[in-house]
Amino acid sequence: xxxKKYDLIFITTFVVSDLVENLVSSIIESNTKVNLLLxxxxxxxxxxDDWNSENISVKTLSVSCMLSLSSARNLAIxxxxxxxxxxxxxxxxxxxxxxxxxxxxxxxxxxSDGVNYIIDIYCENTNILxxxxxxxSGKKMSYLDWGAACSVNxxxxxxxxxxxxxxxxxxxxxxxxxxxxxxxxxxxxxxxxNGFIYNDSLYNYHPAPxxxxxxxxxxxxxxxxxxxxxxxxxxxxxxxxxYDAFIVCMRALGGGIKSLLLLKINxxxxxxxxxxxxxxxxxxxxxxxxxxxxxCLM
Numbered sequence: 001x002x003x004k005k006y007d008l009i010f011i012t013t014f015v016v017s018d019l020v021e022n023l024v025s026s027i028i029e030s031n032t033k034v035n036l037l038l039x040x041x042x043x044x045x046x047x048x049d050d051w052n053s054e055n056i057s058v059k060t061l062s063v064s065c066m067l068s069l070s071s072a073r074n075l076a077i078x079x080x081x082x083x084x085x086x087x088x089x090x091x092x093x094x095x096x097x098x099x100x101x102x103x104x105x106x107x108x109x110x111x112s113d114g115v116n117y118i119i120d121i122y123c124e125n126t127n128i129l130x131x132x133x134x135x136x137s138g139k140k141m142s143y144l145d146w147g148a149a150c151s152v153n154x155x156x157x158x159x160x161x162x163x164x165x166x167x168x169x170x171x172x173x174x175x176x177x178x179x180x181x182x183x184x185x186x187x188x189x190x191x192x193x194n195g196f197i198y199n200d201s202l203y204n205y206h207p208a209p210x211x212x213x214x215x216x217x218x219x220x221x222x223x224x225x226x227x228x229x230x231x232x233x234x235x236x237x238x239x240x241x242x243y244d245a246f247i248v249c250m251r252a253l254g255g256g257i258k259s260l261l262l263l264k265i266n267x268x269x270x271x272x273x274x275x276x277x278x279x280x281x282x283x284x285x286x287x288x289x290x291x292x293x294x295x296c297l298m
Contacts, residue, residue: 006037006057006087007107009080013041013072014095026098028053034104037085039076043067068174070167070181077166088113090161092151092182098124098205106201116189116196117155118148120203130206137200142190146236146244148198149186152206155199156189163192168238171231178227180235187239221270225252229274230281237285245285249278 010027014020020040027038035055042062052058061075073092079085089111093099111117118141121130133148135141141148156164164185172181190196213221229252236245256271 006085007035007089009037009039009085009087009090011039011041011073011076011090011092012095013043013067013069013076015043015066020095023093023095023098024058026100028056030099030101031055031104034107037087039079041067041072041076043072066174068169068172070169070172070175074166074169087158089117090156090158091154093204094152094206096207097121097152100205103202103204110199110201111155114157114159116157116160116193117199117202118145118196119153119155120200121150121153121206122203123208124205126208128208130208133198133200135198137198139198140194141196141198143187143195143239144241144244145196146183146187146241149182149196151182152204154182154186154189154196155202157193160189160193164188168235171235173227175231177231177234179229179231180233181231183232184235184238187235216266218266218269221266222273225270225274226277229278233278233281234285237282237289240289242282242286245278245282249275249282252278 012020012023024038024040027036031053032055036057038056038058040058040060042060043066059079061079063072063075067075118133118135120133122128123130131148131150131153135145135148167181168184169175171177171184172179186196213224216224229248232248233245236242236248252271252275256268256275259265259268259271
């Protein structure tokens with residue numbers, strides 16, 4: 001059984017080798033100061049064994065069939081627990097995210113044991129924020145700040161990670177509810193700790209969402225918007241954040257109206273379709289909770 005303490009563990013999954021190779025290359029080329037374990041779940045059946053470097057240990061876990069994103073991450077989490085691997089913090093970077101020197105050079109001065117952080121994300125090859133945070137750097141964030149979280153910007157203390165454990169396999173890419181797994185993990189992490197601290201001194205990079213959407217057909221847009229909407233609304237209803245779920249539904253409706261006025265027909269179709277899916281999940285969740293509540297009163 002392996003028993004080793006790392007500064008940081010990265011868990012990532014991939015199907016397309018080119019994307020993850022960019023991620024790994026950015027880590028190897030930029031990291032000279034952080035003792036890092038990179039756990040890579042390969043979903044195309046291939047093992048890539050030549051990624052180790054002085055400060056980085058790489059372990060590839062290969063599966064021959066496609067798993068959902070949450071199931072693939074859980075495979076890596078299971079490996080950590082079974083091999084008694086320990087670290088100060090853990091992250092879940094996407095296979096298309098990248099890092100530069102600043103993250104690793106600042107890591108030890110910016111990160112304290114036992115503290116969870118939300119960091120910044122910039123659009124790839126720009127100084128434009130991928131996600132603008134409403135908080136001030138250093139401010140505490142609670143479960144109500146669920147919208148600030150995504151996989152590439154959560155830096156989770158190992159103590160919190162051990163309490164939260166596995167991802168909800170009903171959520172995430174490859175499931176019926178094709179998103180929301182990161183929001184769910186953030187909320188559960190807040191329940192299991194003192195919340196998160198926003199730290200804008202640390203950051204990484206991710207492709208801008210608009211660049212991805214430009215290449216999508218109407219059908220692909222509908223699928224993506226539906227997946228995101230259903231996942232997030234289901235996640236919020238799971239945690240009884242019904243008002244927040246209602247706002248997410250209304251955003252889709254508003255997005256559809258705005259896109260229609262701007263004659264962006266593809267987007268308006270995707271937004272309107274997504275709003276129907278979102279409201280359907282919200283209404284069914286509220287009715288199910290009301291039925292359960294009334295049953296408890298009887």
